[in-house]
Amino acid sequence: MKATEFLRVISSRDFPYRSIRLLASERSAGKRLPFEDREYTVQDLAAPGAFDGVDIALFSAGGGVSRKHAPAAVASGAVVVDNSSAFRMDPEVPLVIPEVNPEAMAHVRLGQGAIVANPNCSTIICLMAATPLHRYAKVVRMVVSTYQAASGAGAAAMEELKLQTQEVLAGKAPTCNIFSQQYAFNIFSHNAPILENGYNEEEMKMVKETRKIWNDKDVKVTATCIRVPVMRAHAESVNLQFEKSLDEDTAREILRAAEGVTIIDDRPSNRFPTPLEVSDKDDVAVGRIRQDLSQDDNKGLDIFVCGDQIRKGAALNAVQIAEMLLK
């Protein structure tokens, strides 16, 4: 995710910063970037003293960069909010969705170097909708199928989807640089590596991160992660099994009261959440809320969730974590 997404969120939320420092690899150092009446020069994050005086360091450059440079930031007293997967499963590192488990970072203090991890985008979007229901009826098992956008693979992937679509419409062979196969007018299993158990890494993130965020080792989760030719918002079909009964009207009330969640569930006009509708929006949208016919005693629900992968799935969630540090 680009630094500009962070800056957009910081600006739109009036984040109370004293000063901003833009750090990147040596290759990008020296570039100039305008932001809110000023122009900033990108600095080398590996330079000595790069993090001096930094209270909060938002990292979003992949696991390798985080592993290499977050320790220096922590050593200089910064709280690192890390968007990569590098530290998410580290038992010392809180994994936080502010609306879901703010208590996990209660011990983190500004001025005392630490890392807080931002969960995977698919996990955030799913749990924004599932957690309010989980608090009421306790989720015991969750079956998720995702419909993931190009943005999760970066800006170049979004460009490739656009280029491929133009090519296919013109009757040409599609350019496959980022993805190994045609993405235009096609869907495919998420390109993350497949692990020994047959799940891909994206799916296992949903399994493991849900357990950590809910602080519930026993919750059962299975996921199938699929890429669809959509630009920047993810959708998820989520089947929930509860310990307690939960009827759909109560579920709708619970979700209506949930922070960061919008209900779009207009059955007569067949209007439900779509990736397009939530693109560039902060809230996660939930719809198709209905009692699962395949479970007894109202102990199951089916829901359909959409969220902007770049916004709540990454930059917004990280900036919200930073805001909590200021409280």
Next chain:
Amino acid sequence: MKATEFLRVISSRDFPYRSIRLLASERSAGKRLPFEDREYTVQDLAAPGAFDGVDIALFSAGGGVSRKHAPAAVASGAVVVDNSSAFRMDPEVPLVIPEVNPEAMAHVRLGQGAIVANPNCSTIICLMAATPLHRYAKVVRMVVSTYQAASGAGAAAMEELKLQTQEVLAGKAPTCNIFSQQYAFNIFSHNAPILENGYNEEEMKMVKETRKIWNDKDVKVTATCIRVPVMRAHAESVNLQFEKSLDEDTAREILRAAEGVTIIDDRPSNRFPTPLEVSDKDDVAVGRIRQDLSQDDNKGLDIFVCGDQIRKGAALNAVQIAEMLLK
């Protein structure tokens, strides 16, 4: 679905026809259509004697037409193979996938007027993969999320997806005639009407037709049906719960031996079924075959299935039913 799809399948399978008669509404009567060295003139299906001498009548013009005209075909002694949903749940009418439940039409004889119903495309594609596993370990519950192509809504929908995509790429507002919203670079809940229980008709077809085809009133099914911007093949993420244990290696062996099923499950190179790959193919492709981590004792599997909606989802299945009548 167009008659030309039937003709393509009839031709490619060398279906042993004596003669072919093309029937349509009065509006289309008189049109000429070339097929295998001949040219046919479309005739009015409402004309007296339209079905005289017809052994097998393939209907594919929507529920209204089937309800209105199938009785005349049956009365004249034809076996109607009906692609619409009109008769599927009629207890007198067998609902048949030849690889799955041929026994359901054992009593149907050529020359003795009858109706055989072709299941919904999503049901056929799902059950082609699930049935061999069901025979071994008995499916007790199935959670399905679909990724459905434009073709399910007809040729005009495919054209609209193409047109919208061109418009969106050109920065124009998309034309929405067939669908009520943007389909290009977007996904949305299947456009079938929503029923009182919150499911849409497409989803309830999967629930009810599965029970009828498997002749198992107790099998529990839930489905969430979603349209994705793909042209002509459907994909489905299927989570299976079994009565008996079934490990993934055995599942793979079973599916390898299943008629009409191809396994595409290459984990090291991340190659799995895609709608594009199965387009214009007869077989349903299955991959991502893995033990479901959220179920104990190997009593669960996750699979990902793709099938050509027009071919096995409709025309091919109907022609296979016709072939069985000749045996």
